[in-house]
Amino acid sequence: MYEESKNNYKKVFNECIKQTEKLTLQFPEIPLYQIVLNQLEILKVRLIDKEITISREELFDKYSFGSIAAKNFDYTIYGNNLMFVYGMSYKYLNLPDKLKT
Structure with missing residues (x-):
């Protein structure tokens, strides 16, 4: 279960980027990465750096990595992280910075 907060979203997002960079270097012959x-x-850049909202429609139209993750990396930590980042993208600016404990 993922905590739905900006802090956690950024953490998972950065983990996705690091893992994808690693896979890109490890398997340069696979353009998917x-x-x-x-x-x-x-x-x-759009969401975290510039805080520009993205609608669900725009997310689905412009970004395919969520469906790529679901199809190719299902049931892996990497796939779950990608799906979390993708699924929460349109909600990001409305998330609390961190959850109250």
């Missing part, structure tokens, strides 16, 4: 990395980097 570079596609996912490009989409993650664009989304990070």
Whole structure:
């Protein structure tokens, strides 16, 4: 279960980028990893760095890494992290910074 907070979202997002960079270097012959990395980097700038909202429709139209994760990395930590980042993208700006304990 993932904590739905900005702090956790950023943490998981950064883990996804690091893991995707590692996979891109490890398997340069597989273009899928570079596609996912490009989409993650664009989304990070937009959401986290510039805090520009993204709608569900725009997310589904412009970014495919969520469906790529579901299809190719199902039931792995990497796949679950990608799906969390993808699924929470349109909600990010409305998330609390951290959950109250």
